[in-house]
Amino acid sequence: MDERTALRMLAMDLPGAGDDAAVVDGTVITTDMLHETTDFPAGTTRYTAGWRAVGASLSDVAAMGAQATAAVAVYASPEFDEADLRAFLSGARDVCTAVDAEYVGGDLDGHEEFTVATTAIGDADDPVLRSGATPGDAVCVTGTLGRSAAALRFFDEGDAERGNDLFQFTPRVDAGVRLRDHATAMMDSSDGLARSLHQLAEASDCGFDVAFDRVPVDPAVDEVTNDAADRRECALHFGEDFELVFTVPDDRVDTVQSALDVDVTRIGTVTDSETGVVADGDPLPDRGFTHASE
């Protein structure tokens, strides 16, 4: 089985596995693992690694419309350099502080490859699932897309400063909480906008009609791409961005745009499932960032 097939199997078997986080008695919980070869390109500081690894789990809590309360991490590495570990902890703490959650520690593990496993928890009595999108709803995203794709190009070019800067994102916890009473379906964009739309479509049994020229492409993408196809790839498929992708009733778009501290862009409309996921009139491939292991 490839990772995606195995994940589908998990989702069938476990009630909590079909959303960004599981829900148990009003507590949401989510866990992730990131590691050097696939997630931390050369030049990534340990501060950024701490920020990003913990931030990825906080983003999953945000995607449920939950208030993140705490996060933990396992720091696994062949050696424990004090400066590295302190930098990691600072990043982990700072991203928690940015969303009013508490970083409460974790564990260390001697491991050949630098690997981080993070878990975040949050409170939500009535979490937003992926399954409530209804034809006629607007589909929106927070912030901009393509940041991480652009970051990777900067790392590749040796501009670690830009790479690290773009790699540190604000998990949309505050936005998620404010969207809780409005959004009909929600998830984060970590698998890329295209796959997020397909996953929402599958969970909600709906389709989407989006326009690429409405997608808020991060300005950094324009710095690293020269042609339109590459730009589109960075914004729609690369993923590893942690924005919220959500649906709201058409007449609530203005309300949520003014209620949130982050930009909200309407990129299209929810359609029925027979239409599928369509961008600018053509089917949008259900394709995202492919891990090295797949």
Next chain:
Amino acid sequence: MDERTALRMLAMDLPGAGDDAAVVDGTVITTDMLHETTDFPAGTTRYTAGWRAVGASLSDVAAMGAQATAAVAVYASPEFDEADLRAFLSGARDVCTAVDAEYVGGDLDGHEEFTVATTAIGDADDPVLRSGATPGDAVCVTGTLGRSAAALRFFDEGDAERGNDLFQFTPRVDAGVRLRDHATAMMDSSDGLARSLHQLAEASDCGFDVAFDRVPVDPAVDEVTNDAADRRECALHFGEDFELVFTVPDDRVDTVQSALDVDVTRIGTVTDSETGVVADGDPLPDRGFTHASE
């Protein structure tokens, strides 16, 4: 820094890092990582791996006197074999069921070495810390010690059935909850009884006077050891057992023995800190199972 020094640094920096689990607003949370080279000897089934990895985190929740509510895991592997994954999930689910918690899924990660990161959460408004032992208290353990040391010998001898059987332990969640109103300090024995006593002594600023012949050595240890020193090593230092080590006021020993479903053995008495940790009149070395990375 070696892992232990780094852990001390963590404990200084993070309020939650000095106990088996961190506490945030009445929720305890704890995370662990286990991996093939150090934790799953050849012959360990994926069912046992799921049971044991999730069980290790549930044990940390138990050690706080908290009711475990849920657990998650990241299953990281070079490939995702359906039978392996299903076996792992069954083990993870079964150990949760054994302690009335819910296994709510997790994530997959493509990873060179089979690695499992687990997190468990639980409820405790008034958790038991490591820091409340008082001279005159009794020091007790649940169950038996040396199971995992014996299991490793069975694995080495090619008797995987015995190894797997001994490797599956019942996390002492029920005992921990029942001990909450009685224990003055508590932790689990995963680092070995000797190091657990030293850690309790350090956190509580006390000493311990224990008698080795009172330590409940698992009968399996007698099957795999031929001399007294080896037997003692298995029971006191090897660790990787998940029993509770706790202190209670002297006059409560009978009460807790009858309140718990598991055997409780008094192995000694809490002394003042100047005495240190003493077994049979001699200082007990602060030495446990040493991970390959140390």
